[in-house]
Amino acid sequence: MELPLRERNDLLLSAGYAPVYPQTPLDDPGLEHVRTALRHILTGHLPYPAIVVDARHELVLANDAFDLLTEGIAEHLLRPPINVLRLSLHPDGLASRIVNLEQWAQHILDRIPRDDLYEELSGYVPNAAPGPDHVGFAVPVRLRSARGELRLTTTITTFATALDVTVSELKLEAFLPADATTAALLAG
Template sequence: MEFPEALRAVRRGRRLSQLELALRSGTTQRHLSFLESGRSQPGRGLVVRLGESMELSLRERNELLLAAGFAPVYPRTSLDDPALAHVHTALRHLLTGHLPFPAIVVDADHVLLLANDAFGLLTEGVAPYLLEPPVNVLRLSLHPDGLAPRILNLGHWAQHILDRLAPGALRDELTGYVPAVEVRPDHLGFAAPLRLKTDQGELRLTTTITSFATALDVTVAELKLEAFLPADAATAALLAG
């Protein structure tokens, strides 16, 4: 996609007018109009400012730079690279500090990268092939050979996951695994605790997701730490035991 088309598509996707984006990025509406029509060519600094002004992800900012003919600014480093050893160590500390409650780290594709020891309680009885790397945690959750048979509110929990997932092959696959949920007129959303049956009793869990808001590396910026928290005293006691 050429830069004028890419810029116009992203701006409209963010529901910004040319004037709003011009004011945010320190340029003029006239110049922005020329950029979107191909009558002007942007400098590298302006492309970076436009990406920041539209609050694009680092991956999207790199794509906008490439469309404009510039090299990507933000590196994409493997989490195993020594350069990210401090990030790896910090994540391990966070996971350990969340015990006795489960916590995991996933990448942008929902692939499991790290987990603490309590996560094993959630994966009891899961088919071994679903735990072979790379492990997609959404597939692990909703697959008939995964957690699904033990999720007592599977329909609503599945909808909670699907509502956050962009259209694509994975969403189509997961949709085929779960029952349809009727949405009533008084529906307030599917943000409900995960109710999971275990050998020790029922777990009722809520989740919180943490990301690196100030990261300048694509890999780090796309990491998500998902921590499971007890939704009632019985679950807290069960996990603590």
């Protein structure tokens, strides 16, 4: 079975066995090598924004270019824990700066389970059916910024071979320019 480590541990516990996979807090000294590697990746992605989130979509780490995404965001959304999906779709968050909000919101909502967070987020955006060009991935976000309109695509990296529950649930999201104009604006 291709179950996530957390679910494997839960199955073992329900069968009366001890969990096999550790769940180490990310700030534990034993995971310093993981935090160092993540910081190197984030720094190496500059001048483009990149973030690391946990299983609850809460911000763990971000590079300096993340500030470009958070300009003008309401302070209450930037207090830890910062849920990046809420930050994206909340009316006081990025939503007011996203030119293609309906398309971007659909892209986000397609990726998450239908739980309380889904219900909250879907309440922030118009209920729009995906258009004929919606493919579910590689949806560029068109974002108004002080530098001009940015067109960004994202890639998400997971650490599927990790043997620690915490590390296996991390996701690194890297924002990349979708066109030469955006690349030039971010390089400047």
